[in-house]
Amino acid sequence: MRYILLIYQNTEAWNGLSQEDKQAMMHAAGDIVSELSANGEFVDGQGLADASQARSTHVRDGVVTFTDGPFLETKEALAGYCIIDVATPQRAEEIAARWPDAQYWGMEIRALMHGGGEEG
């Protein structure tokens, strides 16, 4: 089963962290990715550039609008993702809970849709 783990980071809180804390988090995340790669559970993962650098767009009545910043103005912003292929939903939750960001802000766990299906 494939899941995407979404890292929702509190920008203000992140900026308030010490350099050591930030490094520690990045190492911890790196360790988890190494472990998942060795396990054959890792599919993909990336950090996203700072939310302040995001651009958003929508089209209404043929008019295209671009704005600076993320789509939703909230305290938490998407900071990264990791796609995993695991045996059970519990395993996905276990991995998400271990992610360092889970301790500081939060992780969202979403199942991925797949193309196959049974006609029943």
Next chain:
Amino acid sequence: MFVGSELAPQVIAALTRRYGRFDLAEDATQEALIAAAQQWPANGVPENPRGWLITVAGRRLIDALRAETSRTRREEAAVAQEPPPGADVPDEDDTLTLLFLCCHPALSPPSQLALTLRAVGGLTTAEIASAFLVPEATMAQRISRAKSAITEAGGRFESLHDEERAARLTVVLHVLYLMFNEGYTATSGEQLQRRDLVREAIRLTRMTRTSLPEDGEVAGLLALMLLTHARTRAREDADGMLIPLAEQDRSRWDGALLAEGVGLIRETLARSARLGPYQLQAAIAAVHAEAATADETDWPQVLKLYDVLEALAPSPVVTLNRAVAVAMVNGPRAGLAGLDVLDDDHRLAEHHRLASVRAHLQEMAGDTAAALAGYEGAARRTTSVAERRYLQAQVRRLRGDVENPRAAPTSG
């Protein structure tokens, strides 16, 4: 899949016998197959393709042994280079032995499946990764770990004794069934590699049957695959929408596959001392296959078979399917009653299926509002795009009915 891949098991077997290292033999064989896939189209298939592969793989294996630099290993390799007499003579049972090894209980079913596809099927890591929608590196790791796990658990390339053999065969059949199912449930929007798994599953099951011609469950599994695969062209419409069995255009079912499947299960049931779950599932598929239209389906016979299957090998899926048969024989309320037991069953990995079957029976019973809510809930829960489309279509259809009430729909 490439002509050389059929020889994979024999090459692995020959090298494992010679050098005693299944893990290295399997890697070396993969590399030789890749080399062959590149060179044979250009230079022509060699006169003795098996010999070519064994020679090339053997060289790679020796290189790998040398790379494991302990002196002891070098000495072992030097000794092993003299092939013991008879090492190159293929054993009829090599493929079966390899299949048994790949399905070692120390591995999870997905790992058993991946290793079987590579070692027995001769597929490349890239092909397998593509079929399972993961990066090649991820699949390579899984296969590598699978082989380590086998070694750590003491698994060896050797014949199994009777009791172990029977238990291991059950695992093998389960893995082959998983392989088939992965391929069969792939929809036309998905890659060819996923649907090729059906062909591979049938091929390997036929191979198993050649090794074990007397085994009823092997025959049953093959019959089940053939009878199910026969419906491939009827299960999706032109827009890629899934069509349930009851609504399929049976003229699109593959007559040759049906004939072979029905013939095989009939013959198997006639001589089988003990019926197993695959034979029973094949028998159910054959009852459907023999009905020219959905209305002509011998549902009482289907229900009898589900009763036996539930007693023999109960599972949530069997309970679900049996409930449908109950509904067709004894009415929808009786069918619905059979579903209640599943509400608390945490083995039912896909609760959307329970919601969907329940909604179908509620609709049959004239309980349109409950059916509508059920289909909506199922549509939200499923992770299958194709199933979601189907369920959302039922929601739209029932909404249309609610807004324009007419006589309750008949079964199907």
